[in-house]
Amino acid sequence: MANYTRCAACRYLRRRCCEDCTFAPFFPATNPTRFAYVHRVFGASNVSRMLQQIPEEQRREAADAIASEAFWRVQDPVYGSAGVVSALQTAISRTQRELAETQARVAVYAARAQSATAPAFADEERWSGAGVYLPSNHP
Incomplete structure (x- = not known):
């Protein structure tokens, strides 16, 4: 094959690339x-067979x-890409908990700030349960 460089697979396997x-x-x-990585995890003949069994538009x-799973299998031989997914799900859960805690703290601080700036009333004045100010002579 003139003017054609061998693909990585053929170069790795030391064969001609047709x-x-x-x-x-x-x-x-x-x-x-x-x-x-693909060859190390799956083997060239298995990958070739898998690719040939798949419709051309999906190859x-x-x-x-296949390449992604092979990469992650080399990084983590036990869990592969599932280990990465699990770690990401754990990180998301931890971050969601931290966000909820932070939002709760903000709400507490906002409530404290609001109560600190609320006007002080004399003993004869009071607030109704509906949040409406009622003078002491109101029934």
Whole structure:
């Protein structure tokens, strides 16, 4: 194949890259690490078989998902991408709790500030339960 550089998969596997190479569209020579992770986790023949069984219009998305899972499996061999999802869900829950606590504190401080600025009334004056000021001669 003249004037054609081998894809990352063919380069990694040390073979010729033919025109109908299954890997070439998804593993360019510019990103050899992507295929190295995929090969390490899934194996080239398994990935080739998976990609060939998928309709052509869905292969790019499948190759991206395979590469992503392979990357996270190399980072965390036990949990892979599920570990990342779990960590993110934990962080979201923790942040939501912190936000709720902060909002509660703001409400307490606002209530304290409002009560500190409320006018002081003489003993003969009072507030009704509806929040309306009533003079002492009101029934």
